Amino acid sequence: MATERRLSIDGADQQLLAGVNDSNLTTLARHCDIRVVLRRDEMILSGPEADVDRASPTARRMIRYARLRRPFDAVDVERFLEAPADGDGGSRKSAGARGSDRRSAKQEVALAGARRAIRPKSPGQDKYLAAMRERDIVVGIGPAGTGKTYLAVAAAVEALNRKRIRRIILTRPAVEAGEALGFLPGDIREKVDPYLRPLYDALEDMMPHDRVRRAIEDRVIEVAPLAYMRGRTLSDAFLILDEAQNATTAQMKMFLTRLGLNSKTVITGDKTQIDLPRPEDSGLLEIEEVLRDVVGIDFVYLDDADVVRHRLVKEIIRAYRESER
8 A cells, every 4th residue: 555654854954865866865765666755844755655664764864864964875875774773763773773873973084185074884894993993903804895994094094184193004915816916017116006006095085185195205104015014113103904814824923013112003804805825824814813812902803784885795795605605
């Protein structure tokens, strides 16, 4: 049976609520198979009663975010649909969801020059960002799209802006992807830059391009292959080792022992994407066992529930996991 539900949007930022080109409303309508329109001070949901019931908690959460002026997009709407939190209810589930919203707001990373405020979009990301603020060494393990690298770079840039550290060191193992580095064209920087491009992308999403360039020229920010870390002591620095599943056990020990005074280290990796000839040689697998009980080191595990890319990425990860089983 068709029904129509009207929700008050009084006090909400209607542009934020609708999204770019009405993408937030379109996403809600498409996933719930209903019609969604904004009219004066109301959001109107119309369609089969069961579908309107399913859409209502997410619609209320969108309105609550818009009233708080908290940015969200179509990807967030999809996430809300998977774990709706009805802000008008008094249930334990709703209260827990509202508590999660407050924690996420507390963990927000505000960066001057960033395209938008950076905040965790899942409980796992919230825990990950909190750990980076509280611990000197954090190991973030999870599949692609869970924000491991992006949030680590955000935490590093925030620490630099607040003058808690003097430099940022971003590094990755340069594992050969079917082509020997020596046969690639260009000088050494041109050979390794493709491996490090995701780190540059994250930086440029949080800082103006000219500032990134100057910081790299002044060595305030250093982006380099893991092999370049050998023999150094890195003090007053925020170190990030990305794609750590491709670091050997010797490289991992070398990297961890570079840590100097007033420094933090974040290690990120995905155990399902080891590109080493012998996967058992992965340093990420080893530190899970060797360092698990060391006080001051925190392991944070993210999973497909924390994926914030296109919704199909989550489905792809689940499909591969089922196939491997």
